[in-house]
Amino acid sequence: MNLDLWLVFLGGALLSAVLPGAGAILTLNHAFQRGWRKTLPLIAGQATALALMVPIVALSTEALRASAAAWLLLKGISVLWLLFAAYRTWRAPVIMDAYDVVTLIRGSQRFCWGFLTDITNAKALAFLLATLPVFLNPAQSLGPQITLMTLTMVMVDALMMTLYAFIATRLRPYFQSPETRKQQNRLFAGFLVFIAVSLCFIEHPTLIQ
Structure with a gap:
């Protein structure tokens, strides 16, 4: 991959990372709750998943494009997971001590x-x-091409999520009251539901050119 082509790919990776998605929403909400340092395991988990997805997709593009059933199954799992995450976010305790005790205590869980x-x-x-x-x-x-593309996407996404977490942590003092926490959780839960619903209208990848 030459430098010009890589720069175009880098721009696409940056655009993909900046646009809000489920990962960004969960990162922001978790950083509001716990600070950016305790959000790093969450970001590491997202980066690991992306590091697996890029080479798998790159090596099996034609098979994945041809399988409408696999696409529908993955889309269904994704929608259900987002709705579950929205439910957990909506129901998350609004008092910090209670939140620390109840859910996602260990870094491995995050x-x-x-x-x-x-x-x-x-x-x-x-x-x-x-x-x-x-x-x-x-x-x-x-x-080499897949390795470069994987490293590019993982590093860009991880850095962007860390930036989101850091910004949320800086704004954290303004979200300390129980009522503000409650409204924050409901707002982010609403975003997750919106993303889940929008996924239902994404066409099969064979139609995306």
């Missing part, structure tokens, strides 16, 4: 939550299916 959020992200899969084939050159060795 890592798994982030991993599951991204690995079931049908919207991210549709983006990868639509863009990766454009940048892959079958005349050259696929290994």
Whole structure:
């Protein structure tokens, strides 16, 4: 992959990371609740999922594009997961001590939550299916190309999520009252439901050109 093509791919990765999605919503809400440092395992889980998705999609693009059943299954799982995450966010305790005791106590739990959020992200899969084939050159060795694309997307996404978490932490003092926390949880839960509903209208990747 030459420098010009990589820069175009980098721009697409930045755009994908900046646009709000399920990962960004959960990162922001978790950082509001716990601060950016305790949000890092959540971000690490998302990065790990993306590091698996990019090479899998790149190596099996044609098979994934051809399987409408697999696409519908993944989309259904993604919608159900987002609705479950919205429910958990809506019901999350508004008092900090109670939140710390009740849910996602360990870093491993936050890592798994982030991993599951991204690995079931049908919207991210549709983006990868639509863009990766454009940048892959079958005349050259696929290994270095896929490695470069994976590292680019993972680093950009992780840095952007960390930035989101840091900004949310800086704004955290303004979200300390129980009523504000309650409204915050409901707002982010609403965003997750909106994303889940929007996924229902995403076409099969074979139609995305």
